[in-house]
Amino acid sequence: MDRVSRMDTKVLELEDDVREVYQHSKDNRKEMGRLEGCQKGLRLGYKCYLVYNNLADYAGASRKCMERGGRMAMPRDRREQEALADYVKSFFSPGNWPVWLGVNDLRSEGAYVFDDGTRVSYFQWRKHFLSSQPDGGRRENCVAMSSDDGDWWDHYCDRTMNYICEFDDRVAL
Template identity: 25%
Template sequence: MEYDLAQCEKEGGYLAEVGTAAENQWLFQTFVAATFSEEDCPKYYSCAIWIGGNDLKQEGHFVWSHNNNTIPLTNGLWLTGRPNDFKKEQDCLAITHSSGLWNDLSCSTERPFICEFEF
């Protein structure tokens, strides 16, 4: 995910930060659902797009990488039982294809990503 962050910054932006459920739904419909087909995604976690959240500095405390604001774990945007830090290696936040909800996944996995720009 460091590459993705660097790519966004190179273009003058940052990995997307989601403020509301409506914004998350728009990102899901515009980017996630449009990127993957059902055939691409045999498992619910196999297709997801990076956004800018992580808990790299403190396990279980997710923050946005650009503004460092805390991401609530009770905002209704997480998959049930997530974040779970499976195998102690899931520290980055992605929007899943299966539902548009969030999952914590391994930061080292290459995935598409959404950059945000201020105008």
């Protein structure tokens, strides 16, 4: 019985060690993602942005950005929006490949918020006499940026498209 008790203790210690290694691995992935974003992407003030040419739905893109230590891009003013639009356009040029932004109205129709929960105060909706945005009503609740002109469009959240992550360069582990 004493031998079984010692084995149980060792198993518990090993489980604790595995949890600690897992947490360090997770922290390292976040730091590596942040460093990659700031080295390969666009640096703007204390933020870095990196386009991921991988298709994901809105929730998946958000999760992938968080796993990398960031969040989906949240352009808060005209300066950020224009810099992001230029970066995304140069990344996908020629062509138009939309990217998810961290903007949605999932909680309340027409009340757009960033993924961090703050209200969006600057918008870059597509304005055209044939198809002004947003036009999806309760069906299209997630926002993407067009890579050819930087305009925003509302889309179905389960649509898969590329995405852009935002990293805070002031944060370090």
